Amino acid sequence: MAIKNVVALKTIVIKEVLRFSRIWVQTILPPAITMTLYFVIFGKLIGSQISKMDGFEYIEYIVPGLILMSVITNSYANVVSSFFSAKFQGHIEEMLVSPTPGYIILLGFITGGLCRGLAVGSVVMLVSFFFVDFRVHSVLVTIFVLLLTSILFSLAGFINAIYAKSFDDISIVPSFVLTPLIYLGGVFYSVNMLSEFWQAVSLANPILYMVNAFRFGLLGVSDIDLTLALSMVFAFTVALFGFCLYLLNKGVGIRA
Amino acid sequence: MNALLIENLQKTYKNGHVALKGISLTVKKGDFFALLGPNGAGKSTTIGIICSLVNKTSGKVFVFDTDIDVDFQTAKSRIGLVPQEFNFSVFEPVEEILINQAGFYGINRTEARKRAEYYLKKLELWDKRRTIPKELSGGMKRRLMIARALVHEPELLILDEPTAGVDIELRRTMWQFLRDINQQGVTIILTTHYLEEAEMLCKKIAIIDEGNIIEDTTMKNLLNKLNKETFVLTVEGSLEHLPATGDYTLRCVDESTLEAEIIKGQSLNALFDILSSQNIKVLSMRNKTNRLEELYVNLITNSSNKSSVLT
Numbered sequence: 001m002a003i004k005n006v007v008a009l010k011t012i013v014i015k016e017v018l019r020f021s022r023i024w025v026q027t028i029l030p031p032a033i034t035m036t037l038y039f040v041i042f043g044k045l046i047g048s049q050i051s052k053m054d055g056f057e058y059i060e061y062i063v064p065g066l067i068l069m070s071v072i073t074n075s076y077a078n079v080v081s082s083f084f085s086a087k088f089q090g091h092i093e094e095m096l097v098s099p100t101p102g103y104i105i106l107l108g109f110i111t112g113g114l115c116r117g118l119a120v121g122s123v124v125m126l127v128s129f130f131f132v133d134f135r136v137h138s139v140l141v142t143i144f145v146l147l148l149t150s151i152l153f154s155l156a157g158f159i160n161a162i163y164a165k166s167f168d169d170i171s172i173v174p175s176f177v178l179t180p181l182i183y184l185g186g187v188f189y190s191v192n193m194l195s196e197f198w199q200a201v202s203l204a205n206p207i208l209y210m211v212n213a214f215r216f217g218l219l220g221v222s223d224i225d226l227t228l229a230l231s232m233v234f235a236f237t238v239a240l241f242g243f244c245l246y247l248l249n250k251g252v253g254i255r256a
Numbered sequence: 257m258n259a260l261l262i263e264n265l266q267k268t269y270k271n272g273h274v275a276l277k278g279i280s281l282t283v284k285k286g287d288f289f290a291l292l293g294p295n296g297a298g299k300s301t302t303i304g305i306i307c308s309l310v311n312k313t314s315g316k317v318f319v320f321d322t323d324i325d326v327d328f329q330t331a332k333s334r335i336g337l338v339p340q341e342f343n344f345s346v347f348e349p350v351e352e353i354l355i356n357q358a359g360f361y362g363i364n365r366t367e368a369r370k371r372a373e374y375y376l377k378k379l380e381l382w383d384k385r386r387t388i389p390k391e392l393s394g395g396m397k398r399r400l401m402i403a404r405a406l407v408h409e410p411e412l413l414i415l416d417e418p419t420a421g422v423d424i425e426l427r428r429t430m431w432q433f434l435r436d437i438n439q440q441g442v443t444i445i446l447t448t449h450y451l452e453e454a455e456m457l458c459k460k461i462a463i464i465d466e467g468n469i470i471e472d473t474t475m476k477n478l479l480n481k482l483n484k485e486t487f488v489l490t491v492e493g494s495l496e497h498l499p500a501t502g503d504y505t506l507r508c509v510d511e512s513t514l515e516a517e518i519i520k521g522q523s524l525n526a527l528f529d530i531l532s533s534q535n536i537k538v539l540s541m542r543n544k545t546n547r548l549e550e551l552y553v554n555l556i557t558n559s560s561n562k563s564s565v566l567t
Contacts, residue, residue, distance in 0.1 A: 004362020011359025019347055090343030094404070097307045097337050098360035099329040256269060256301075256310045 008100040009108050016112025020078055020119075027078070028120060031070045035124045038066055039131045042188065053190055054221040063128045064215040065187030068149060070124045072182060072207070073174065075117030075150040079109050079157035080170045087161065092254060102248040106158065106241070113154025114147070121146060134218065141226070142217030148233045149210045155240035162244075162253040186211045191223045206236055257285045258321065259412045259443035260306065265315035267301050267467075275301040277467040278315065283460070285320070285411075288438045289445045290458035290475070294556060298467045299447045300340060303416050307337045319412060333361060336410030338401045340417045344389035350400060351376065351385035354407045361408035368407070375403040379433070395426045402430070406437070413437070414445045419453060431457060455479075455548040463552065465559045475548075482520070482551055486544035489514045492537040499534050501527060515544060 020027040043059030050058040086092035095105050136142055156173075164170045185207030191199050202208050213229035216222035222229065247253070260283040267276040276298045283289045293299050304310030306317055308328060317324045319331035344353055351372050358368035376382040379399040389397060398418060405413060415434070419427045427450075434457060438444050448454055454461065454475075461478055463471040471478065494511040504527050505517040516527060528538060 007362045007364055008360050011356050011365075014359075015348075015356050018352075019345075022347055086345070089345060090339075090341060091345045093309060093337075093339060093343055094357055095360055096309055097332060097335070098357070098408075099332040099362070100360050101329065251311055255308070256304065 004099070005101065005104050008098070009104050009111075012095070012100075012105065012108025013111045013115070016078070016082060016108065017115050019082060019112070020116045027074070027116060028123060031074060031120045032123045032127055035066055035070055036127050038062075039128065043131055054219075056219060056221070057132070060132045060134055060219065061190075061215075062188055063132055063134065064218045065185075065211045067121050067124050067128065067218075068146075068211055068214045069182050069187055071117040071121040071146060071150050072153045072210075073178065074120040075113040076153040076157040076160075076174060076178060078116040079113040079154045080161045080164070080174075082112060083109055083158055083161035084164050084167070084170050087164075087254060088167075096254065103245055106244055106248055109158055110151055110154040113157060114150045117150035117154070118146065121150075136218055137220035138217050140217075141213065141230075144230070145210060145214045145217055145233065148230075148237055149214070152206075152210075152233065152237045152240060155237065155244050158244050159240070159247065162247050164253075181205055181207045184208075186223060206232065209233055258318065259283050259285045259287065260445070261316075261318040261321075262302070262306075263316040263318075265302065265305065265317065266313045267298075267305065267310065268313045275467055276305075276313075276315075279464065279467070279469045281462055281469060281472065283412075283443060283445060285443055286438075286441060287443055287460050288434075288458045289443070290454035290461040291445055291447045291464060292451070292454055292461065292552060293447075293464035297464045299464055300416060302464070303337070303414055303445075303447070306414065307335060308332060333408070334411045336405035336408065336413045338405045338413070338415040338418050340420070342389070342397050342401065344397070344400070346388065346390060349386050349388055350381060350392070353389070353400065354404055357404045358407045363408060371407050371409075372403075375406055379403045395422050398422055398426075399430070402433070410442070412443045412445070416447050417449065418446070419448065419450060427453070451549045451552055463555055465556055468559070470559045471555055478551060479547055482547055484517055484519045485547060485550070487516045487518060487524070488542050488544050489516055489531075489538050490540045491531075492539055495536070499531060499536055501530050504530070 039059065043062060047058035047062070052058070053061040083092070086095075160170060160173045184202065185205050186202070191202045191208065194202065209224055209229040209232040212222040212224040213226060213233065216226050216229075260281070262279060262281040264278045264280055265276050266274075266278050268274045279298070279302065281302075291299055291302070301310055305312045306319070306324075308324070320334055322331040322334075324331045348356065351369075354372035354375065355365060355368040358371055359365065363371070372385075373382065376385055379402060381396060381399055381403060384392060384396060389400065392400065398421075402415075402418065405415075419430055422430065431453065434444060434446075446454065446458060458475055461471070461473065461475050462469055488509070491512055491514060495508065495514070498506060498508050501516075504522065507515040509515055518524060518527070531538060
């Protein structure tokens with residue numbers, strides 16, 4: 001049965017990767033263009049007027065946040081749109097009637113989200129090389145944070161898709177929750193610039209921990225203690241995985 | 257051996273609708289079994305529970321003696337489902353749909369490709385293997401659903417209205433195909449609104465109405481319950497008046513068409529003799545309605561009357 005599960009997982013991953021690859025003009029290209037604009041406008045034009053942050057030029061300082069922002073939004077978008085479409089078109093039944101266990105289905109969709117997140121993240125990183133010249137401070141931390149963040153937001157997208165009943169429902173969370181959290185998660189600034197009150201409020205934002213841990217991985221600077229940041233991201237990921245599995249096995253949103 | 261055993265299966269949906277009121281059913285291995293009933297009777301709910309698309313409220317389901325509550329993975333690996341509605345991914349070409357479906361059952365891609373080719377050729381879809389489903393005709397989509405359900409070579413095939421909206425020529429081709437795979441040992445459960453289809457294909461039949469099984473027998477036994485049949489006779493020339501036929505009830509449809517009610521025990525030959533003695537020559541004869549249809553309507557009407565009396 002274990003080999004069959006591996007084949008089933010491979011099938012879901014191939015299906016997911018082919019899905020976003022076929023429509024690369026909608027999935028890979030737009031984030032690359034958007035991030036190029038961010039680098040040009042916020043990095044070069046406006047950033048040149050801003051003093052150094054933690055010893056780095058402003059454009060260097062925002063690169064980790066921008067890469068992570070594209071990973072977060074694309075991992076989330078991939079899973080939420082793919083799983084909701086499967087529900088909406090009914091072809092989720094292909095998996096549900098098969099002997100594929102719930103955790104394999106979940107791992108398949110997460111891996112799909114991870115692949116898209118990393119694909120877009122890599123493209124954005126390549127784009128950033130045209131604007132900044134930096135060396136990775138810690139490859140291990142960088143990769144670890146990148147993977148965990150992508151998995152975490154794939155799981156979040158999965159939960160959104162499970163509860164969504166219409167296409168509106170899958171755009172509400174990204175627009176009204178995810179985007180504000182990303183922008184207030186220290187992508188464009190250091191939380192040390194904020195008053196004590198807003199610094200305390202910012203600590204409730206999980207994205208702050210990811211951005212800072214990733215910034216540490218790339219630049220070696222962080223507003224948050226690295227161990228705390230990594231522990232928080234890891235804890236969130238484990239909790240969401242458990243919750244997703246519970247929803248899937250219970251059949252919430254997919255079984256009558 | 258039972259391919260399917262259902263014991264006291266109940267389903268109440270969240271909105272309070274009771275879809276199944278404790279049905280029990282047995283389908284033997286190798287059967288071609290018809291599950292009939294009007295819309296909303298509980299057919300699709302039953303199928304949904306067997307295939308893990310609907311959560312049951314209570315009761316037991318065994319697939320080839322495997323309890324779905326104990327080992328649903330093994331049970332599911334032996335079932336193939338052709339659902340009522342088209343449910344393909346809009347992005348995937350025909351061949352890929354089959355390869356992926358095989359993959360969900362743990363069949364590696366090399367073997368899946370071979371099987372996809374075999375079933376696509378068998379169902380005359382090989383030329384369309386690179387086409388996406390929305391570009392297929394209704395009949396092709398139906399055949400694709402059957403190919404998809406067969407690609408992992410299930411021992412129990414469940415078809416939920418597989419010929420709905422399919423033209424008669426294709427329907428006949430599909431009937432022959434289903435007969436062939438049944439003869440190869442695949443147990444088939446069929447739901448359909450075309451009663452002649454059920455009569456022609458199935459040896460066993462269950463009728464479900466308002467969440468209860470109201471009949472569960474062989475097709476032969478069920479048809480034996482028919483007390484009267486109505487035949488339409490076309491006669492030569494024009495009839496000036498309704499012929500006198502004694503115990504036989506005749507109705508005149510038009511000047512050359514008669515309807516004859518034949519009660520169990522009456523002989524058609526005797527009726528022809530009476531007509532012949534009055535110089536009425538019968539050119540052709542056919543059943544007014546399908547025999548199963550007559551029985552089915554009676555059963556459903558009786559069942560509805562009973563429940564309306566009870567309520």
